[in-house]
Amino acid sequence: MNLRRFSFLAILILLLAFGHESNAQLSPDYYSATCPDAATIVRNVLARTLQSYPRMGASLVRLHFHDCFVQEKGSISNARSSRGFNVVDNMKAAVERYCPGVVSCADILAIASEAAVSMAGGPSWDVQLGRRDRRVANITKANMRIPRGSESLQSIITKFAVFGLTLTDVVALSGAHTFGKGRCLIIRDRLYNFKGTGKPDPTLSLVRLKTLRKTCSVQGALANLDPVTNFKFDNQYYTNLQNGKGLFSSDQQLFSTNMASSVALVNRYSNNQTEFFVNFARSMIKMGNIMPLTGNRGEVRLNCRRVN
Ligand code: HEM
Ligand SMILES: *[C@@H]1O[C@H](CO)[C@@H](O)[C@H](O)[C@H]1NC(C)=O
Numbered sequence: 001m002n003l004r005r006f007s008f009l010a011i012l013i014l015l016l017a018f019g020h021e022s023n024a025q026l027s028p029d030y031y032s033a034t035c036p037d038a039a040t041i042v043r044n045v046l047a048r049t050l051q052s053y054p055r056m057g058a059s060l061v062r063l064h065f066h067d068c069f070v071q072e073k074g075s076i077s078n079a080r081s082s083r084g085f086n087v088v089d090n091m092k093a094a095v096e097r098y099c100p101g102v103v104s105c106a107d108i109l110a111i112a113s114e115a116a117v118s119m120a121g122g123p124s125w126d127v128q129l130g131r132r133d134r135r136v137a138n139i140t141k142a143n144m145r146i147p148r149g150s151e152s153l154q155s156i157i158t159k160f161a162v163f164g165l166t167l168t169d170v171v172a173l174s175g176a177h178t179f180g181k182g183r184c185l186i187i188r189d190r191l192y193n194f195k196g197t198g199k200p201d202p203t204l205s206l207v208r209l210k211t212l213r214k215t216c217s218v219q220g221a222l223a224n225l226d227p228v229t230n231f232k233f234d235n236q237y238y239t240n241l242q243n244g245k246g247l248f249s250s251d252q253q254l255f256s257t258n259m260a261s262s263v264a265l266v267n268r269y270s271n272n273q274t275e276f277f278v279n280f281a282r283s284m285i286k287m288g289n290i291m292p293l294t295g296n297r298g299e300v301r302l303n304c305r306r307v308n
């Protein structure tokens with residue numbers, strides 16, 4: 001083959017390769033040839049973990065949420081309150097034994113989240129795969145993107161809108177607070193001195209206020225996000241909001257607001273669990289599609305806690 005012809009071919013191959021990579025999309029069968037058992041392996045580790053740590057499913061779902069919003073696991077708000085890294089390590093190690101260097105940490109979190117939700121009685125969906133892990137972490141950026149429990153609805157809507165997520169997504173995804181726990185110190189002001197009034201948050205029901213004050217009287221205490229069915233993934237979260245039982249003001253304000261569209265969604269999900277499940281699954285897929293690194297960008301981390 002002469003040189004000119006060779007260069008032409010080489011360029012063509014490069015174009016095809018990179019053209020393809022830059023358009024790469026996530027797909028449910030991304031690992032069907034390279035690691036067909038990845039999801040089964042992750043599910044098995046989760047199932048075993050849940051026997052001793054039933055809250056771990058919720059913790060992994062939260063990690064996935066943060067990973068989608070910042071795609072960097074070094075965030076301070078993560079470091080202080082996140083659990084689940086050990087389990088991710090175990091999942092990664094188990095997957096690496098079968099298919100070394102193939103499955104990204106971001107994908108392991110996406111698989112684990114669907115597994116956690118469905119194992120807790122929630123919906124199932126086809127998990128989109130093929131994300132790669134970031135090589136950089138920017139803590140400042142990470143903390144700016146993750147909403148706080150005291151944040152206003154308007155501000156949360158803005159933070160979600162940056163990624164193309166709508167109010168419908170905000171309300172459906174907040175339904176993940178149907179399981180898991182939160183630290184009492186985040187709601188101290190709701191219990192005693194809401195916005196400097198010297199009084200509790202008026203949107204908090206008196207019953208929930210009383211039990212939360214008791215639960216939270218111990219240093220370092222945690223409270224159930226859903227006080228009624230805490231380990232079950234169901235639509236109870238929305239009924240709680242109707243009853244003034246949301247844990248964070250970010251929860252309660254979805255119902256205790258004059259934004260009629262938000263109230264209407266809460267009422268719909270409270271009335272119809274199927275509708276919540278369908279919308280939750282759809283929004284989780286949308287959230288999982290936020291700026292994924294694909295193709296040859298980023299890397300497949302060998303250790304999920306640090307870049308290679
Ligand atoms: C809408 C804005 C959101 C706000 C303001 C918010 C805030 C919080 C806060 C403050 C905690 C407790 C953290 C701590 O104790 O330090 C928490 C826990 C949790 N969040 Fe959210 N979150 C939001 C959206 C989401 C989304 C979209 C998901 C997943 C789809 C999610 C899943 C969870 C879960 C499952 C927990 C419990 C974790 C555990 O028990 O370890 N959250 N959230
Ligand atoms: C981190 O993100 C912040 C906010 O976007 C930006 O101002 C800063 O320059 C970033 N730092 C690095 C090292 O990229």
Ligand SMILES: *[C@@H]1O[C@H](CO)[C@@H](O)[C@H](O)[C@H]1NC(C)=O
Nearest residue numbers: 271272273274275276278279
């Ligand atoms: C509940 O929602 C599902 C899914 O959107 C829908 O098919 C069903 O008709 C709804 N059920 C009721 C009673 O409204």
